[in-house]
Amino acid sequence: MPDPITKYPDQTGLMILPWVTLFPGAMMPLKIFEDRYQEMVAQALLGNRMFAIAHTLSEEDASESLGGIGMIRACVTNPDGTSNLVLQGVTRVAFHEIHLDPYPRSEMLMLNDPDESNATLESLRRSIMDAFRSQAVEKLGIPDGFVSHLDTITTHGAFADLLASTVFENPQTRRLIFQELDVMTRMELLEKFLLAGVLD
Known part of the structure; x- marks a missing residue:
């Protein structure tokens, strides 16, 4: 960051x-x-x-x-x-x-995103990482160092932003995620697009 x-x-x-x-x-x-x-x-x-x-x-x-x-x-x-x-x-x-x-x-x-954390956000973040590993890491050739770096990001909004900016190339997909100010909704969009395999 x-x-x-x-x-x-x-x-x-x-x-x-x-x-x-x-x-x-x-x-x-x-x-x-x-x-x-x-x-x-x-x-x-x-x-x-x-x-x-x-x-x-x-x-x-x-x-x-x-x-x-x-x-x-x-x-x-x-x-x-x-x-x-x-x-x-x-x-x-x-x-x-x-x-x-x-x-x-x-x-x-x-x-600026609020610095918030709760059990729901933590669970959603784990689901996003599972989807990222299964849908994007191998397909996009994501290096292990980047995957490890994601675990060091403490705020959920920053985590979602870094992942979205790295994984998605489609301008409309990027814009939809970027414009969502609510962190939980942003993360839900991120998970949805990852699970759908929308990577281009």
Whole structure:
């Protein structure tokens, strides 16, 4: 998981990437080539190294959607002015008013998962791991180290997010899981898709 963030920005840059979902904890490689996003990245690198991803079709839709805010973990600027970077998801966000100049940016509400645990969630997590081992590990060539790492994740929401971001490629499946704010319902969706073999 990303390092704990003690203070989130009130406003941050925003990339509009249709059907792209930045899960908390996930690493996303990006190539930045549009002038407006090059400026956004430059400003982020001068400050808190953070910007958000909205998986909507337009700037207008972003104000009614959820997205993910991430932190730039590595960035290389190319001779032509483009950049290659790695963005690590931090948390879900709800966007409010969108400003477009000089680049898209938005005020946001941070949507951190509650740190909760109970017998039902523990049982559901065990069922998910059983489904993951039987349906996905061999088929996707998941390394043993990743399976072991899942056991070290203490919060159920982070566990579900890491597993979903690793296993599922279908944009609609990823989006359905990402948009579910209730951790138990998110885990139930994860188990449902695993048992159905929806891995692409």
